[in-house]
Amino acid sequence: MDYVVLLKQVPDLAEELEIDSAGTGLDREWMSYVASEWDEYALEEALQLREANGGTVTCLALGVATGDVDEVLATCLARGADRVVKVGSFDESPDSHAAAAAFAEALEPIPHDLILTGVQAIDDLDGQVGPLLAARRGMPHLSVVTHIAVSGDGRSVTAHQEYAGGVVGEFEVDLPAVLGVQSSREAPRYAPVSRVRQLLKTATIETVDVAGGGPRSGLVVESMSVPETGAAAEMIAGNAQAIAERIAELLAERGITGGAAR
Amino acid sequence: MSGDILVVVEHRDGVILDTTHELLGGAAKLAAAGGGDVVAVLLGSGLAGLAGSLDGASRAIIVDDPGLDAFSPSSYLAALVPLVRERAPDLVLVANSGPGMDVAAGLSAALDLPLAAYVTDITLDGGSPLVTCQLYAGKIQAAVRFEGGRGIATVVAGSFAPTAAGVSPTTETVPAASTDARIRFRGLHRPEAGDVDITREAVLVSVGRGIGEQDNIELVEALAAAVGGAVSSSRPIADSGWLPRTRQVGKSGLKVKPKVYLALGISGAPEHLEGMRGAELIIAVNTDPRAPIFSVAHYGAVADLLDVVPALTARLGG
Ligand SMILES: Cc1cc2nc3c(=O)[nH]c(=O)nc-3n(C[C@H](O)[C@H](O)[C@H](O)COP(=O)(O)OP(=O)(O)OC[C@H]3O[C@@H](n4cnc5c(N)ncnc54)[C@H](O)[C@@H]3O)c2cc1C
Ligand SMILES: Nc1ncnc2c1ncn2[C@@H]1O[C@H](COP(=O)(O)O)[C@@H](O)[C@H]1O
Numbered sequence: 001m002d003y004v005v006l007l008k009q010v011p012d013l014a015e016e017l018e019i020d021s022a023g024t025g026l027d028r029e030w031m032s033y034v035a036s037e038w039d040e041y042a043l044e045e046a047l048q049l050r051e052a053n054g055g056t057v058t059c060l061a062l063g064v065a066t067g068d069v070d071e072v073l074a075t076c077l078a079r080g081a082d083r084v085v086k087v088g089s090f091d092e093s094p095d096s097h098a099a100a101a102a103f104a105e106a107l108e109p110i111p112h113d114l115i116l117t118g119v120q121a122i123d124d125l126d127g128q129v130g131p132l133l134a135a136r137r138g139m140p141h142l143s144v145v146t147h148i149a150v151s152g153d154g155r156s157v158t159a160h161q162e163y164a165g166g167v168v169g170e171f172e173v174d175l176p177a178v179l180g181v182q183s184s185r186e187a188p189r190y191a192p193v194s195r196v197r198q199l200l201k202t203a204t205i206e207t208v209d210v211a212g213g214g215p216r217s218g219l220v221v222e223s224m225s226v227p228e229t230g231a232a233a234e235m236i237a238g239n240a241q242a243i244a245e246r247i248a249e250l251l252a253e254r255g256i257t258g259g260a261a262r
Numbered sequence: 263m264s265g266d267i268l269v270v271v272e273h274r275d276g277v278i279l280d281t282t283h284e285l286l287g288g289a290a291k292l293a294a295a296g297g298g299d300v301v302a303v304l305l306g307s308g309l310a311g312l313a314g315s316l317d318g319a320s321r322a323i324i325v326d327d328p329g330l331d332a333f334s335p336s337s338y339l340a341a342l343v344p345l346v347r348e349r350a351p352d353l354v355l356v357a358n359s360g361p362g363m364d365v366a367a368g369l370s371a372a373l374d375l376p377l378a379a380y381v382t383d384i385t386l387d388g389g390s391p392l393v394t395c396q397l398y399a400g401k402i403q404a405a406v407r408f409e410g411g412r413g414i415a416t417v418v419a420g421s422f423a424p425t426a427a428g429v430s431p432t433t434e435t436v437p438a439a440s441t442d443a444r445i446r447f448r449g450l451h452r453p454e455a456g457d458v459d460i461t462r463e464a465v466l467v468s469v470g471r472g473i474g475e476q477d478n479i480e481l482v483e484a485l486a487a488a489v490g491g492a493v494s495s496s497r498p499i500a501d502s503g504w505l506p507r508t509r510q511v512g513k514s515g516l517k518v519k520p521k522v523y524l525a526l527g528i529s530g531a532p533e534h535l536e537g538m539r540g541a542e543l544i545i546a547v548n549t550d551p552r553a554p555i556f557s558v559a560h561y562g563a564v565a566d567l568l569d570v571v572p573a574l575t576a577r578l579g580g
Contacts, residue, residue, distance in 0.1 A: 013399060124379060126377050126378065140335065142445060143364050144514070166507060166508070167274070167451070167452055167453065172445070183501050218410070222406060225402070226401065232560070235556075235564070240569035254521060
């Protein structure tokens with residue numbers, strides 16, 4: 001079985017996000033980037049599936065100038081990926097439709113039975129890359145997936161799709177296919193920073209060019225803004241003691257007075 | 263352009279989902295302003311009876327096919343792509359759910375229609391849709407238009423109100439144009455009941471990743487005991503196994519409506535808000551003054567939960 005995982009970096013939400021001067025995008029000058037959380041689950045699932053069934057894990061990321069793609073890919077190798085490939089060269093992260101087209105082209109010569117992506121990323125405006133890629137390559141796609149298992153004959157997988165209230169649907173999906181991973185069976189394995197540093201110097205990160213000039217999202221961004229947080233909330237000032245005091249008052253106003261241990 | 267708005271109906275266990283009723287409500291308002299029809303598309307097998315409950319739709323297309331007995335992204339798309347191409351609506355509304363993500367992106371790629379994701383509002387501007395999308399877990403919003411004026415939107419739960427006009431749509435039943443069984447439904451799994459039913463608790467002490475480590479869960483257990491409530495959580499806490507899945511609030515967890523919801527170290531991602539924004543009183547404690555939770559909270563404090571929680575427990579005599 002040949003597994004392929006798509007990974008990207010996204011802006012770090014712990015930092016303040018600012019709008020650029022045009023008012024239609026983020027100001028990327030001082031932005032810091034982190035691995036997209038769900039992609040790490042996708043990689044962990046691929047590694048687990050390889051351990052159970054044999055095969056290879058190839059990781060793909062778009063070559064974008066913002067952030068550090070080489071570090072993403074070196075981290076994949078440190079975690080145990082067999083092969084890493086940087087796809088195309090972009091000034092900044094392209095929209096999902098363009099990203100899907102780039103991956104569809106890059107995948108042509110790369111063996112792939114099961115492609116795993118993160119279920120979503122925090123920065124997409126025009127939908128998820130996984131199902132767009134699947135559509136371009138004529139493969140089936142299932143979103144919000146957990147519990148992936150390969151069938152005995154290696155021609156299909158079963159997977160759970162999550163719904164509200166903890167209800168899940170179980171599906172059988174013919175391969176090749178694309179799945180959007182919601183969480184992995186185990187927490188993503190740790191990659192020691194020293195190992196990633198070393199791999200950055202010694203490992204081979206393959207690169208492939210893509211034609212580009214492909215489809216665009218067809219969306220026109222009129223404006224971007226930071227929603228007024230706290231516009232609704234009345235903020236409680238003071239130290240922890242004062243905050244606790246005020247919360248206790250608010251609870252008491254609603255008849256919740258404490259001491260009601262069960 | 264027709265002005266028609268097509269709503270893809272989501273149903274499970276023979277029941278139309280709330281999110282579909284919301285889409286129909288939103289679509290009905292837009293259609294009233296724009297002059298088109300709201301066309302609900304119901305895919306299934308032997309489900310004609312459900313069409314009567316599609317309040318907000320003026321017409322319903324029932325795609326009746328044994329291959330559509332249960333949801334499958336491949337069979338839904340095989341039926342929907344030709345249908346949407348033929349009917350050429352201006353706007354296609356899909357819920358931002360797992361099935362919605364599958365269907366919307368598949369339609370966008372197959373029909374070359376723009377797709378706006380995580381949509382929280384749609385208005386008409388000069389006759390074409392102006393769409394508000396959430397990005398960066400709710401920290402940024404974007405106003406977007408579709409080039410050419412037509413497109414698809416995946417809408418976040420809770421964005422529109424359902425209507426109660428009580429009018430059933432006229433129906434038309436068609437066979438599926440084609441089928442694709444590469445994804446086959448095998449069954450539904452339901453969660454086992456937990457020790458506590460968080461949907462019935464009056465007070466929820468809810469924790470997120472800001473709790474830092476598993477050992478700190480004790481602190482919120484103590485607070486919950488002191489207020490006579492229960493502990494609930496965001497998804498990452500349940501994913502880590504620090505609390506049972508039955509305590510998870512949100513899109514893939516439970517929808518709760520307690521009298522008081524204490525959100526401690528929870529950022530307020532749209533998937534979390536979906537499960538708790540209906541709480542009567544929301545009090546949020548978070549170290550990040552820009553955390554989106556503060557836009558739904560009634561009261562907020564920018565503080566370390568590890569300081570506030572013990573202080574509050576002590577204050578309540580716990
Ligand atoms: C299909 C799908 C379904 C999902 N379903 C759900 C769901 O049902 N429920 C759900 O919750 N999520 C769900 N998610 C995940 C969701 O997108 C977010 O990732 C999740 O809600 C984030 O949880 P969090 O707020 O605990 O963590 P984070 O977003 O990491 O936030 C932690 C917060 O804690 C604050 N903090 C840190 N330290 C402290 C401290 N000492 N004191 C106070 N504050 C502190 C930080 O400022 C931050 O705001 C779903 C995602 C997808 C894709
Ligand atoms: N630029 C990219 N580089 C690599 N993988 C990507 C990229 N964009 C999207 N993906 C993959 O597609 C998933 C969904 O992302 P998105 O489509 O942005 O929601 C991500 O979690 C990745 O697995």
